[in-house]
Amino acid sequence: MTGERATGPPRRDTPRRTARAGALRRVAAAAGGVLAAAAALGAAELAAGVLGRATASPLLAVGAGFIDLTPMWLKDLAIRRFGDDDKTVLLIGLAAGVTIAALVLGLVSRRRPAWSLAGLAAFGAVGIAAALTRPTARLADAVPSAVGALVGMAALTLLIRSARSAERKAVRGPQLEAEGLDPELPGGPKRRPQDERTGLPTARRQVLLTGAGVAGVAAVGGVAGRLLLRRGDVSSVRAGLRLPRPAGPARPVPAGAQVQAPGMTPFRTSSKDFYRVDTALVLPRVDPRAWTLRIHGMVARPVELSFDDLLRQALVERDITLACVSNQVGGDLAGNARWLGAPLAPLLRRAGILGGADQILSRSSDGMTLSTPIETILDGRDALLALGMNGEPLPIAHGFPARMVVPGLYGYVSATKWVVDLKVTRFATDQAYWTKRGYAPRAPIKTFSRIDVPKPLATVKAGRVAVAGTAWAQHRGVDAVEWQADDGPWRPARLAPVPGLDTWRQWIAEWDAAPGSHTLRCRATDGTGRTQLEHRAPPSPDGATGWHSVVITVT
Known part of the structure; x- marks a missing residue:
C-alpha cells in the first residue's frame, strides 16, 4: 500500500448536517420564489412604463380592484385609522401578500415545479383581469401582467435548474473528493492538483450568480419602469402656470375669524394639510395642454372646453369648506380653502339643459364617477369648476388641472377631482360609483x-x-x-x-x-x-x- 492514496469509504453526512442541508435548500427555494416574483413585478413595471400606463401595473390594478370590492365598513375603518396613508397601507399589505405567496410558490417548486409555474401564471391572469376591468382600460393594459408572468416563470425555471444542478454536484462531490477528484473542474471529474485551492464551489457560486442576475432584472425593470412613467409628470407644467386674477374676488376674511387658542385649527387649511380621500392608488397626471371638459347628455348643445377656454371664463374666488362623508364625529376630514374657478351654472345653461334632467354625472380622468343634483348647481350657490386653491394652481393630489367644488354637499357627490366629463342625466338612469355601493345619491352636509x-x-x-x-x-x-x-x-x-x-x-x-x-x-x-x-x-x-x-x- 506504500505510495498509494487511501480512499476509504465515502463520507456520510451526520443527521445534523443532513438537517442543516435540507433547511438551506428550503430557504434557497423560498428565496427563489421571491426573486421570481420580484422579476415578474419588475418586468411588468417596465412594460407599464413603456406603454405609459401606470394603472396597468399589476400591483396597482389589483389594488384598485381590491378597493372596489372592499365593503363600506372596512373602507370607513381604513380611512378612520390611517387617514391619508390608507393607500400606502394597502400597497404595503399587497406587497406583503405577494411576498408570502412567492415564498410558498418557491417552497412548492422543490417538488412540484409545474405547480409553482402555474401559480405564477394564475397571478398574471389575475393582474390581466384587474387591469382590463378598470374604467379607463385599454386592451394594451393586459400586456404588463402577461409580460410579468412570463418573465417570472422564466426566472423561476432558471433558478430551479441552477439549484438542482448544484444539488447533483453536492451529492457526487464527497465520493469524488475522497478519490482525489474535483467534481467542479471543467470537463468532468479530474485529478485536482495538490496545491490548488478551489474556495467556494463553482456550483454554489453559480446559484448565487443566477439569483443575483434575477434580482438585477427585478431592480432594473422596476426602476426603469418608474422612470419611464415619470414622462407623464406634470409638476413642471403646473409650476409654470400663472392663474388670472379673479373677475369676482372673494370677500375679505373678517378679523377674528381665527380663534386665538393654543392648538386651535387654522381657519384656512393649507393645501398640503387639506384632507385627501379618493380611490386613486396612483395620482392621475393630466396635462392641462391636452385637457378638455365635455358637457353632454340631456342638453340641447353639447359643450367642450379646453383649459385655455376655462382660463378665459369670468373666474371667481370663494372661501368654501369641503367635508368628506366618511368623517366621523369629531373627525378631521374637513378643510377650508380659497378656491378659484369658473361658475358651473353658466356653463350648464350654455349647453341648454333639457327637461327631466336632475343629475350631473361627473367623471374624472381615471374613470371615477360622482353624482350631483342639478338643482344644487343652479340654485345660486357658488358651484365652481375650480382650477386654483389657496392662490396657486390646484395641487396634483387635489385635482389638477380642474375639479368640481359645490358647497353644501359631501365630497362624494360634489368634489370630482381631475374632472373631464359632465353628463347631464337622471338619477333613475345613471348611478355613480358610491351610489352603487349603497351611499345616498343626494347628500347635503349635516350640521x-x-x-x-x-x-x-x-x-x-x-x-x-x-x-x-x-x-x-x-x-x-x-x-x-x-x-x-x-x-x-x-x-x-x-x-x-x-x-x-x-x-x-x-x-x-x-x-x-x-x-x-x-x-x-x-x-x-x-x-x-x-x-x-x-x-x-x-x-x-x-x-x-x-x-x-x-x-x-x-x-
Whole structure:
C-alpha cells in the first residue's frame, strides 16, 4: 500500500448536517420564489412604463380592484385609522401578500415545479383581469401582467435548474473528493492538483450568480419602469402656470375669524394639510395642454372646453369648506380653502339643459364617477369648476388641472377631482360609483361641530380654561354653538365672524375648571334653526351624526 492514496469509504453526512442541508435548500427555494416574483413585478413595471400606463401595473390594478370590492365598513375603518396613508397601507399589505405567496410558490417548486409555474401564471391572469376591468382600460393594459408572468416563470425555471444542478454536484462531490477528484473542474471529474485551492464551489457560486442576475432584472425593470412613467409628470407644467386674477374676488376674511387658542385649527387649511380621500392608488397626471371638459347628455348643445377656454371664463374666488362623508364625529376630514374657478351654472345653461334632467354625472380622468343634483348647481350657490386653491394652481393630489367644488354637499357627490366629463342625466338612469355601493345619491352636509381644544385625554391645570372648536353647516351657516361640561347646563359659545355661509365657523368659551376627570360636549345650530343631532350614527349612507365629546383631566 506504500505510495498509494487511501480512499476509504465515502463520507456520510451526520443527521445534523443532513438537517442543516435540507433547511438551506428550503430557504434557497423560498428565496427563489421571491426573486421570481420580484422579476415578474419588475418586468411588468417596465412594460407599464413603456406603454405609459401606470394603472396597468399589476400591483396597482389589483389594488384598485381590491378597493372596489372592499365593503363600506372596512373602507370607513381604513380611512378612520390611517387617514391619508390608507393607500400606502394597502400597497404595503399587497406587497406583503405577494411576498408570502412567492415564498410558498418557491417552497412548492422543490417538488412540484409545474405547480409553482402555474401559480405564477394564475397571478398574471389575475393582474390581466384587474387591469382590463378598470374604467379607463385599454386592451394594451393586459400586456404588463402577461409580460410579468412570463418573465417570472422564466426566472423561476432558471433558478430551479441552477439549484438542482448544484444539488447533483453536492451529492457526487464527497465520493469524488475522497478519490482525489474535483467534481467542479471543467470537463468532468479530474485529478485536482495538490496545491490548488478551489474556495467556494463553482456550483454554489453559480446559484448565487443566477439569483443575483434575477434580482438585477427585478431592480432594473422596476426602476426603469418608474422612470419611464415619470414622462407623464406634470409638476413642471403646473409650476409654470400663472392663474388670472379673479373677475369676482372673494370677500375679505373678517378679523377674528381665527380663534386665538393654543392648538386651535387654522381657519384656512393649507393645501398640503387639506384632507385627501379618493380611490386613486396612483395620482392621475393630466396635462392641462391636452385637457378638455365635455358637457353632454340631456342638453340641447353639447359643450367642450379646453383649459385655455376655462382660463378665459369670468373666474371667481370663494372661501368654501369641503367635508368628506366618511368623517366621523369629531373627525378631521374637513378643510377650508380659497378656491378659484369658473361658475358651473353658466356653463350648464350654455349647453341648454333639457327637461327631466336632475343629475350631473361627473367623471374624472381615471374613470371615477360622482353624482350631483342639478338643482344644487343652479340654485345660486357658488358651484365652481375650480382650477386654483389657496392662490396657486390646484395641487396634483387635489385635482389638477380642474375639479368640481359645490358647497353644501359631501365630497362624494360634489368634489370630482381631475374632472373631464359632465353628463347631464337622471338619477333613475345613471348611478355613480358610491351610489352603487349603497351611499345616498343626494347628500347635503349635516350640521357638525367639534371640540378642537382641549384635545381628547389632555391634562390641563385647574382654573380658567379655553374650550374652542369648529362647526360647519355649509350653505346654511352656523347660528349658534353650545357646550357642556359633564352633565351641567348647556352654555352658549362665542362665535367668530366668517366671510359667508359656505365656510366653517370657529367658536370659543371660557370654563372655570375644577380638579378631576371631566367630559366636555358641544352641539351646533344651523341657519335654518336645526340643532345637531345627539344620536350617533355611522357615516354610511349619508354622513355621521352625534355630539362630539372629549374626556380630559384637570389637575
